[in-house]
Amino acid sequence: MSKQRLVIIGNGMAPGRLLEHLFEAAPDAYDVTIFNAEPRVNYDRIMLSPVLSGEKTFEDIIIHGDAWYEGHGITLHRGEKVTGIDREARIVTGASGITAAYDKLVIATGSSPFIIPVPGHKLPGVLAYRDLDDVDGMLRAADRGGRAVVIGGGLLGLEAAAGLKSRGMDVTVLHLMPTLMERQLDPAAGYLLQKELESRGIEVRCGANTKAILGEREVEGVELEDGTIIDASLVVMAVGIRPAVDLAREAGLEVGRGIQTDFAMRTSDPDIFSVGECAEVDGRVYGLVAPLYQMAKVAAEHLSGVSEAAFTHAETPTKLKVTGINLYSVGDFGDGPDREDVVLRDAARGSYRRVILQDNRVIGAVLYGDVADGMWYNELLKSGEDVSKMRDTLIFGQAHQGGGVAADPLAAVANLSDDAEICGCNGICKGKIVQAINEKGLTSLGEVRAHTKASASCGTCTGLVEAVMALTLGDTFAKKAEGMCGCTDLGHGEVRRLIKAQGLKSIPAVMQELEWKSSHGCAKCRPALNYYLLSDWPGEYKDDQQSRFINERVHANIQKDGTYSVVPRMWGGMTSSDELRAIADVVDKFAIPDVKVTGGQRIDLLGVKKADLPAVWADLNAAGLVSGHAYAKGLRTVKTCVGSTWCRFGTQDSTGLGIKLEKFLWGSWTPAKVKLAVTGCPRNCAEATCKDIGVICVESGYEIVYGGAAGLHIQGTTKLGTVATEEEVIEIAAAMTQMYREQGFYLERIYKWADRVGYDTVKAAILDDLESRRAYYERFVLSQKFSQSDPWSERVSGVDKHEFKPLAVFGEDLAPATAKVEPAE
């Protein structure tokens, strides 16, 4: 039997899921052709907000990559909008004239964002929030800075506002109604949410009606009905969506608010299905993925054979995906004479919960702050269970119900019934996860996601899925990455992400907001936090000297006897008679016991007394020598060979390039030390192939390698690629250093970081994607503005004087009156 032809219009989340079900049930039934107005593969639209805020990249949220389409023999027309459906001939036509004939057609055009037609709504700088192009537009605006005005204080608007704020813009949210998210939250929870957003520096104006968008050639401001004018360089409209039904209407299908379908998702033409936000079933249209995924499943079953499957309505809980803000609402919470409210407020903890009852049954719940019980209320709502017996304790949550379940989240999850829904987006219940784990022998979160889809969409249920795994697998399930240290259970990655996402800008703020268990941290976490803050907020965060290891505090290396070693920089390993003479003089003058040549091609003065350091530096500075940062988690040396200047094999000026690299990269702080080398030919005299970043000069240019190690661990470098010019080498080295600075865990060398994030990821971001390379490079250049100053000369001129002088000196034979007491500094 020859295959039937299935054509799909729209490549969003609903049809993506439909195809997964279809290929599972009937892998060979159809030849599939997809038309997508967006020029890309299917991605997780829900997760655009984390991409906007920088917590994820676009690659992270792709649902089906190119290989998937190839593997299933799907023809995907990207960037091809369908303009007509000829139902007689059973042919669809795209904007550029591409046609496809179908036996079965699925319309999944989603919705279009609603744009309020106020004057100025067409100006450049006015965006909706719907797809990746909108996010890119917002990121470009954020790069230029200024103020963003977000019109609409619903789910999308607030996620956009939080994302833009974390990208450094000033943000104002305009909301027409008196409280935020009024469709999902009651006024009390809306108020708490507003306060939380305001405390993060987002301005919120409720009851604000937009009159016009101002600007000549691009957006310059927004005018409100009451005459207020707000400056703005970006306006994001997130005021609602409309099912995209035009195409269906023109084709003569029955259309109400959406494309009308029966419970099998069939439109008024039996060969045409519709799923997603564009579909209207039983008089309702939907805007959250859970019901859309159900539509997808139902439609797939009907497409793969005779089926009884029918769509049923269910309440979908709402959560806001703004890191650090927890809210949960489900069901109906309007007031009514036959309804009862149970409310619990805890102002100190900023938490609020309200459960709405009708005839002793839960019909709605709103939780803000502590949302762990949301799922339990949702379960009560769905089961329609009579709750009169637990009426008195209902509001305190599941932990307070008779069964004696402790306030332990694991126990709470253990207590859930098998059909309790864990993942709302994908409608996955507890029993299904347990079953998958047991039957397929799953042991990691990734595997559970792959097999069940639980927590694979918006991810807010990840903790619950992990709890189910912990319960099912017992001790064999190593839950999370280990905490940074005893002060926190959060791992380095989570802490880094949260610092950015919550805009935390000081060590006390991190410890407060991320609930450190010790009052002031320890010697493990403080230096790490200090580094993360320094790297994430260049120019804003003030380095905390007391959170630095001694070597970085006094810019010299402590030795076993408490003396220090001093290493001046020798750019690219080059020195001169003047420098050598100055070094010799310093050695004599301060009776420095040892002078040694280091592995990084420079000279180490060993055994300097701490009190002598400023004077030693002053003399070295006078000869033009600066700190070599031999102590730093930062650029150490760029080792070079003599290259084409002297060597008969040399292909390029390796020494010159090494010096340029060192002059460009010095001073920046990194998660761990960074060593480079430039070697003049593949004979590799400068040992570039075991460095963090190495450059091997060849006739045609420069081969760049990275991720080498030659310490406790030995590892050869991995090739990044070959480039033609020195400028490219420098740009790539800086971009890679910056990527490492932004992603590396404290004390994690480049090779470990690259092992962790993947060499392909690094290559894609630094070599292949020129735009991304440039962006990293520019962020590096910005941060260098604040870090390229010689710490020695700063100290010679008096910075941190207290470090080098005793507070008081008492001689055994000195009378107290003559004790030397240093005056306050």
Add this chain to the structure above:
Amino acid sequence: MNALTRDTNAWRLIGSIDDIPSQGARCVKNGETTIAVFRTADDRVFALEDKCPHKNGPLSQGIVHDGCVTCPLHNWVISLETGAATGADEGRTASFPVRLDGRDIYLNLEPNLEMGA
């Protein structure tokens, strides 16, 4: 000379708490002995001989956190109050009485005997 000997045991003004960075330390020299005076985040002061019980590392150069200092040489964590190594490590550094009078710090150059055992 008697008067002077007694004076050695008396409290000495060594400076102001403002001379020591919060979560930092400064040293006081007493002949051959170096005493590290620490200031915690909540403005308490402690004095220990500047010698780690492990291999004599200069504790004044370590990171101060809560009531402890982490030695810069091999990361032993020493209690500022008692001078004793915490956790699995064993050993004790001499501690000295210090007290605050307003913002002035007074140090007693005789080590705490009862704790030195």
